[in-house]
Amino acid sequence: MDKLKSKELPDARDIWLMIKRRKWLLIIPWVLTSVVVIVGSRFLTPVYQASTIILLDREVRLSSELQGLMGLTRNYRAGELQMDELRAYRNEITSSSFMFQLSDRLKLDANPEVQRQIQAMLQTNPGLDADQVKLYVIQRKFWEGIRVRSVGAAQIEIAVESSSPTEA
Secondary structure, rough: HHHHHHOOOHHHHHHHHHHHHHHHHHHHHHHHHHHHHHHHHHHOOOEEEEEEEEOOOOOOOOOOOHHHHHOOOOOOOOOOHHHHHHHHHHHHHHHHHHHHHHHHOOOOOHHHHHHHHHHHHHOOOOOOOOHHHHHHHHHHHHHHEEEEEEOOOOOOEEEEEEEOOOOO
16 A cells, blocks of 8 residues: 555655656657757747837816806817827838938938839839839838827827838
8 A cells, every 4th residue: 555655646756767767758759849949049030029119288277167168079189089190100100201310311212122112113103203103102011000099197108110120
């Protein structure tokens, strides 16, 4: 009976001997997994992100009586109004005039990928102006990478993700 109980609960020495006997069953999967992860990470494209938080106007808290006098029937900073403001800021940030200034300052049109896209569009649409095509390509490229979100009562975060550190 004592032998049966001692076999049910292995002690530390038995565990150590079992690990020592089967060490390759532990080492080989660990080494293979490490090699696959290291090699696989070399093929991933890095993603760079730049972000900033902008403080907008200070939130004005109006009493319900004053809101009634001004004709405001709902809260001054309701959720719908905030979403509309975020959409407006996103549209302003990705607007043509802002993108044109950004393109000139950062020389975004010097990117070979952008140049290829511009040339391809000009060949398929010869009637378009080169500046319009450049603006369209840059605007389309950044529209996907720009994120605008609310981070506080009167704050928004603007974040840009790109595979190029200069574009981010």
